[in-house]
Amino acid sequence: MKRSKAAQRLVTAVLAAVALAVWWPLWFMFCGVLTPLDELRVTIGPVLGLREGYAVWTALPSWPTLQPLAELLFDTPEFFVMFWNTCLQVFPQVIGQVLVGAPAAWALSRLRFRGKKALWGLYIVLMLLPFQVMMVPHYLVLNTLGLLDTPLAIILPGIFSTFPVFIMAKGFDAVPRAMVEAAALDGAGMFPAFVRIGLPLGVPGILSAMVLGFLDAWNAIEQPMLFLKSASNWPLSLYLPQITAGQLGLSMAASLLMLAPALLLFLFGQKYLELGIQASGLKE
Amino acid sequence: MKRSAAHSRSEARGAWLFMAPSLCGLCIFVLIPFAETVRRSFCNALGTSWKGLDNYRSVLQNQAFRLAAANTARFVAVCLPLLLAVSLLLALGVRMLRPGGRAFKTSFLLPMAVPVASIVLLWQTLFHENGLVNRLLTSAGLPAVDFMGTGAAFWVLIFTYLWKNSGYDMILWLAGLDGIPQTLYEAAAADGAGPLAQFRCITLPGLLPTLGLTAVLSLLNTFKVFREAYLVAGSYPHRSIYLLQHLFNNWFLDLDLGRLSAAAVLVAAVLLGFILLLGRIWKGDDEV
Numbered sequence: 001m002k003r004s005k006a007a008q009r010l011v012t013a014v015l016a017a018v019a020l021a022v023w024w025p026l027w028f029m030f031c032g033v034l035t036p037l038d039e040l041r042v043t044i045g046p047v048l049g050l051r052e053g054y055a056v057w058t059a060l061p062s063w064p065t066l067q068p069l070a071e072l073l074f075d076t077p078e079f080f081v082m083f084w085n086t087c088l089q090v091f092p093q094v095i096g097q098v099l100v101g102a103p104a105a106w107a108l109s110r111l112r113f114r115g116k117k118a119l120w121g122l123y124i125v126l127m128l129l130p131f132q133v134m135m136v137p138h139y140l141v142l143n144t145l146g147l148l149d150t151p152l153a154i155i156l157p158g159i160f161s162t163f164p165v166f167i168m169a170k171g172f173d174a175v176p177r178a179m180v181e182a183a184a185l186d187g188a189g190m191f192p193a194f195v196r197i198g199l200p201l202g203v204p205g206i207l208s209a210m211v212l213g214f215l216d217a218w219n220a221i222e223q224p225m226l227f228l229k230s231a232s233n234w235p236l237s238l239y240l241p242q243i244t245a246g247q248l249g250l251s252m253a254a255s256l257l258m259l260a261p262a263l264l265l266f267l268f269g270q271k272y273l274e275l276g277i278q279a280s281g282l283k284e
Numbered sequence: 285m286k287r288s289a290a291h292s293r294s295e296a297r298g299a300w301l302f303m304a305p306s307l308c309g310l311c312i313f314v315l316i317p318f319a320e321t322v323r324r325s326f327c328n329a330l331g332t333s334w335k336g337l338d339n340y341r342s343v344l345q346n347q348a349f350r351l352a353a354a355n356t357a358r359f360v361a362v363c364l365p366l367l368l369a370v371s372l373l374l375a376l377g378v379r380m381l382r383p384g385g386r387a388f389k390t391s392f393l394l395p396m397a398v399p400v401a402s403i404v405l406l407w408q409t410l411f412h413e414n415g416l417v418n419r420l421l422t423s424a425g426l427p428a429v430d431f432m433g434t435g436a437a438f439w440v441l442i443f444t445y446l447w448k449n450s451g452y453d454m455i456l457w458l459a460g461l462d463g464i465p466q467t468l469y470e471a472a473a474a475d476g477a478g479p480l481a482q483f484r485c486i487t488l489p490g491l492l493p494t495l496g497l498t499a500v501l502s503l504l505n506t507f508k509v510f511r512e513a514y515l516v517a518g519s520y521p522h523r524s525i526y527l528l529q530h531l532f533n534n535w536f537l538d539l540d541l542g543r544l545s546a547a548a549v550l551v552a553a554v555l556l557g558f559i560l561l562l563g564r565i566w567k568g569d570d571e572v
Contacts, residue, residue, distance in 0.1 A: 011377045012384075018374065019391035021447065025398070025406050032405075044405075046414035054419035055409050104306035113296035119303070126314060128500075128559055130507035132532045133552045136324070136545050137317035139536070160309035184291070190298035219399040221511045222529075226536055237401040241515050255402040266397035270390060273397075274455050281456040281497050 029259060032252040033069055035061035040248050068249030072257070079254055086235035089154040089224070090217040096159035097213050098206055105168035106198050110180050123162040131222050142227060153227040158217060164209035170279035171205010172198060208276030211269040218262050325545035339546035349547065351523060352531040359527065360506050363442055367502055368495070370446055371453030378454070379461055393451035400511045407516050411440050437522040444512045449505060453498055460494030461487070500562055
């Protein structure tokens, strides 16, 4: 018994060290925002070529200030444009994924029809192909439709991603088929059966798909980089790497504000994130 | 009997209606343009004249392509085993401590929610020549490392990838561990098997099905590492982390569509072959 106690303590210590590696960056970001600009210039100036020597890290800012954050919120209209661009590209995409994907997931999970197996295989293969393979096809179709350099260039291909369909179908698998058949025998049409039985019972799967979809879209880099030419359409994820030494405080604050929505979603949706990951690992 | 035949016919009709929006979108945005991409891989850059296998030959002989393909293979070969091992250890640790492991589980999953763009500045502060890590190294009397300008960039990328993705695999491992019946452990303990013997004879074999799937998902996720690589090092990073993803981007910006199409088809073919092969192995497992 005593030995297992010691082992537990050891494991706790190791895990705590790893957890520190996760939390420290967040602490760094949080403090960075509260640090006055001249102090930042001293602490991380060497990295940006502002000063000789090595960067320093202080656990707490010596004089906490909200100045960079205020500057960002009140004096930087570009930031709002980028933030709005990100929202404009992410939210319609996630909602569209559910509107288009949920019925398809329902059919693939709970209905019987010829060709279902082949379709399921197609959806899985498409889900597994990386963006680099789909880059030219997406470019060709967006170019033909004249959608390049518009938010739709990000939204439309995103809506028809098959990964959310896969996750939602896994969620619908939990709905007993007997219930679906009973509803059909009662004379309820197929669509009412889907809305009244499928959707309520499939909520966990749908939320999982939404959480995963949101995190991925919020973090998107490749698609906007290639399909959006004008900087006025860029999302935050493209704006942030263009850091110059002159905008140090600003980029700190912008980083934190980009992080915030994803973190909030994580805090409230962790359960669904876990469910979604588990669903992605279910063998079919 | 007749009614049920009619019923299944109407069910099939309904099913296609449910599928319709998704399938139409797939045709327009994926299937048809992909077919066009395959066609273009045999054509010149404008897609107007037939050039046979010229593009494929040019891709395979291209120095940058060879470098990128080799780097990508090397990255996967190093990263995948590390990722699987680290995440398994995390999962085992979290499970051992439960219910107290919950907070740790949240911690390890958290980086998944951190957008890469928001940590660029931090990573620069850490891994710059004058950065925090070098400060630590030099104050310990070790020589400073030029992380971004040498082969060390490769290891920074590996570390970043592990940092961000271990949580995902940990959840998959935890689900696999939950699938192993507790009674097996009780029976083994009753027979006097120690923790290590239990791990070797029950846990590891029980995790085999999880291993295959986790490996495939992680392999395909490694393609997303471009985000980290790009944000940390830009379009033309040190040659040790010049990956296929960089190559695709740079060729895209040159609008060299013929060659790019050929490269995309090649990558798709390799990945598909890999997926089908693994799929066959799984099916084989099922029948046993």
